[in-house]
Amino acid sequence: MSTVRDGPRPVDPGPGIGPTLAPEPYTVWSRTQDTRDTATLVLAPSRTGSVPAFEPGQFNMLSVPGRGEVAISISGDPGRPGEWVHTVRSLGLATQAIAGATPGSLLAVRGPYGRGWPVDRAWGKDVVIVAGGVGLAPVRPLILELLRHRDRVGRLEVIYGARTPDDLLYAPELAGWRHRTDARFQVTVDAAGREWYGDVGLVTQRVPDARFDAANTVAFLCGPEIMMRLTAEALESRGVPRPAIWVSLERTMQCGIGLCGHCQLGPYLLCRDGPVLPYADVAPLLRIRGL
Amino acid sequence: MIEPGSSWVFPRAEFPSLLAGLERAGYRVVGPTVRDGAIVYGTIRSVGDLPEGWTDRQEAGTYRLAKRDDGALFGYNVGPHSWKKYLFPPREQLFTLRRDGSASFEVTPPPDDEPPLAFLGIRACEIAAMRIQDRVFVGGGTPDAGYARRARSRLVVAVQCGQAGGTCFCVSMGTGPAVRAGYDLSLTELIEPGRHDFLVQVGTPEGAGVLADVPMRPATPADLSAGEARVARAAQSMGRTMDTTGVHEVLLRNLESPVWEDVGRRCLACTNCTLACPTCFCHSTEEVPDLSAERVERWRRWDSCFNLSFSELHNGSVRATVPARYRQWLTHKLATWFDQFGSSGCVGCGRCVTWCPVGIDLTAEVRAIRAADARAVPPEGGPAP
Structure with a gap:
């Protein structure tokens, strides 16, 4: 048998939890009740630190610690960096807690993830x-x-x-x-x-x-x-x-980085390849029930 | 000199010195053990922990242990466990979040005090499966730190199969039974009248290191050909086959095949196949707060695309029916895995066939889809729609 060139061990990705699964603390700066069940929050970093840049159409993972984490699209102005703006509709426990978060309360945020509008x-x-x-x-x-x-x-x-x-x-x-x-x-x-x-x-x-x-x-x-x-x-x-x-497109997203498998639509992991995709690529998939 | 690429032979009686070498190098050795009527992976402290003299009989929906009379240490195929439980644990803490006053919080990863693992007795299909999960968890843009840490320090002590099980089809999937890459050491058990030896092929310097105190002699051409003959015998005794020609296209152009309804009505959606599968990686995250939510742990646990809740959105589950969930699993495994991760998600280990309580056999389902496809697409009909 010949010598194995292709070693058995993956390369070192660095220490810690990984850059993308650990959330950062954010404080609710303001809250606007948009509709009966939907509110818009403006979030500022709880510690000094910069807010990452984002592309329109990307999303963040948000949670009120202990109440569950959900993917929420970014609704802020790309020309106004330094804050996160999220519009959240109360549908389950996690979104109720987030949409109900009052100014001064603490949220855990990680992101931005995904591919936005071209x-x-x-x-x-x-x-x-x-x-x-x-x-x-x-x-x-x-x-x-x-x-x-x-x-x-x-x-x-x-x-x-x-x-x-x-x-x-x-x-x-x-x-x-x-x-x-x-x-x-x-x-x-x-x-x-x-x-x-x-x-x-x-x-x-x-x-x-x-x-x-x-x-x-x-x-x-x-x-x-x-x-x-x-x-x-x-x-x-x-x-x-x-x-x-x-x-x-929307599917449940739990990790945001293409590892958990929830957001599959045929060949796509929507958190990684989407959520914005060319209609030409997904039209045949959207016609099929339960895909 | 024990160098990568060299081959050696040691007698069965010296197997304990291989285990001693692994322990001396600081590894916790895990491998096959007999428990509850099956061969499962657990801690190996001595040769006595290995399933000496056992074999298994596998068919769709059937698994039974049986004795063999040659005292083989590795005379069986794969059981219900896979090595993924070590690299991608069924439940894993991602971090603990501690509020620090009301204004902020700190996030700390779980302690990293596990010794490196030596996987003893891993088969060719299982190495292929491990490398598929490597691509999922560390091959993409955002590597998973916990998986990568464990994968980085692992030692792979492979065993080449000398026989195939009733549900094996690694030859069809191109993953075995010969161990050709991704190993530190590769063992072949040579049992003949008057002989019980191990042929060991050295893959890496780490593998060479644990052999330092094993009394062994260089392998002869006769030893090597004896090893090849055993692997060839395994290759010829595959219990199953699957035609993988164009399977990506065949499945994806048959997303509305009546076969999904047929298999979906037999499927119990029990998730056994996904738990036994060595490549299935889908998981869910959950938060465990203390009463005041001052301290919140975030955990990951294995989940399955067969669970109704897996595809839950605010207006219900996307894959509401069992046929839709079976279609998701099989098309992901054999087709869209290529799009997502550049390879098949199936290695032909046969676990999903053996451990399906109603004996659903994916090789038969693929044949059924091909047959329906052939009826729908005339042979000279050019490209399918």
Whole structure:
């Protein structure tokens, strides 16, 4: 038998817990109740130290120590480093504890993780952003980034849908965005009372009204899978090429670094390869139930 | 000189001096032992702890020990345990978080006081499995510190199989039975009338080091060919085969095959296959706070894609049905593992076949999918949709 060139031991990754599984302490700086069950927190490092840079569309792992850890997308302004902004909807024990955290309380945070929106693909193009429900949270950094570099993109169309007017996120900011003349924000709700003056219906029904040059457009979608699929189909029927459409996908994430296996979608580990992926790659997978 | 690449022979009577060499080098030796009617991995303090004179009979859903009359120390194949329990423990503390007042906290890793491990009796398929988990835990961008620390200090004392079990198919998966890489020492048990020796092939300087006090002689060409003959016999007696040609494409173009429904209705979703599998790595993390949550431990424990809760999202589980969960397991193991980690996730050890309580055999399921695929795609029909 020949000498083994391929030794049996892996290389040394360094001591400790590993750079990415150990959380850092953060203090809740401010808390805004967005809707009945959703709040936005601004977090500052509890100790002196810098907050890592992030890309729009990435996420952090958050916990109130002892109450369980969850993946929450980053909703802050990429142009304002030094803080984390997270919009959290109360759905289980961990998210209830986080969304209910009052100013001054302590959170454990690690991240950022994942691949975000490919912002550089927007330069020189018309941009269509379609968000549903709490799906506006991961696209807020993208909207802010594009507005800051407004001259680098063509038309900017944002379609945002929620269940009712009371479920709209970032209401004051949204009102400001809707007054802009250099971008168009369409807002629609599934159901509303007579106090609502806007549109009622699905986001897909707003796509025909959106103004863009289909051949020269990129689209970024975030919301329930069925919403993204139907929106992508509506965009394709208007001539947007499938490779120009990007989606942000959701699965349970526990480690954030591609080790725990929870966030698989076919060949993808969404925490590592996503959460933002080209629609062209995932469209065949999203058609299959229970994958 | 005992150098990497050299081969030696020592008699069975000198096996204790190999164990002594491992202990002297500071290793805690773990290897096969008989417990509760099965061969499982545990601490080896003396040769008496090894399953001397035992063999196993394995079929789908069946495992039985039996005596053999040649006094072989390694005359069996793999049991319900795999070595992953040492490198990727079933439950592992990641860290302890201690609040320091209300304003901050400190995070400390668990103590690292375990001696390095020597894996005695690891088979070729199991080395392949270990290297697959190495790629998962330390091969990517963000290595797992605990796994890497244990893997770094391990010593691999392999044994080449002289026979195959009823559910073995390492030949199909290209992982065995010959031990060709990833070992510090590789043993082959040579039993013939009037002879009970061990052929030892040295893989690394660490392996050479533990042989220093073992009375042995250089291997002759006859010893080497006797070893090769035993491995060849194992290769010829595989209980199972699997055609891996294009299996990635075949599985991924049959995600809606009726076979998933058929196998899913037999599957109990008991998770045995994933726990016995030497490469399955899925796990969950959980927090254990004290009453005041001043001190919180974060733990990792083995989980399984067969558990309903594994794919739970806020609006229910993504893989709500058992067929969907079986499809996830098999397509991950044989197909999407390539996309994620650059290799198959299956080494052909047969544990999932043996330890399935209803005897589901993945080699048969792959054949069923291929048959359904062939019916759907005419042979001259060009590329499948």
